[in-house]
Amino acid sequence: MAYKNPPPFIGLYVQERENASLEKTAKQHKITRTQLARACMRAGLQLFEENPERILALARVGEC
Numbered sequence: 001m002a003y004k005n006p007p008p009f010i011g012l013y014v015q016e017r018e019n020a021s022l023e024k025t026a027k028q029h030k031i032t033r034t035q036l037a038r039a040c041m042r043a044g045l046q047l048f049e050e051n052p053e054r055i056l057a058l059a060r061v062g063e064c
Contacts, residue, residue, distance in 0.1 A: 014022070026036045048055040
């Protein structure tokens, strides 16, 4: 199904450790980092629906 409008775009910066983990795992499973990041976001959204407090706490990890 083609988009009539451009697909939504969410840009974000990841820390080096997160990027290395995405790269390693994506390579192991022969997918792109983008596909893996998208899957992680979907899983995170499902977890958020079940326990928002836990996910919000994870969102704040690494903030100054």
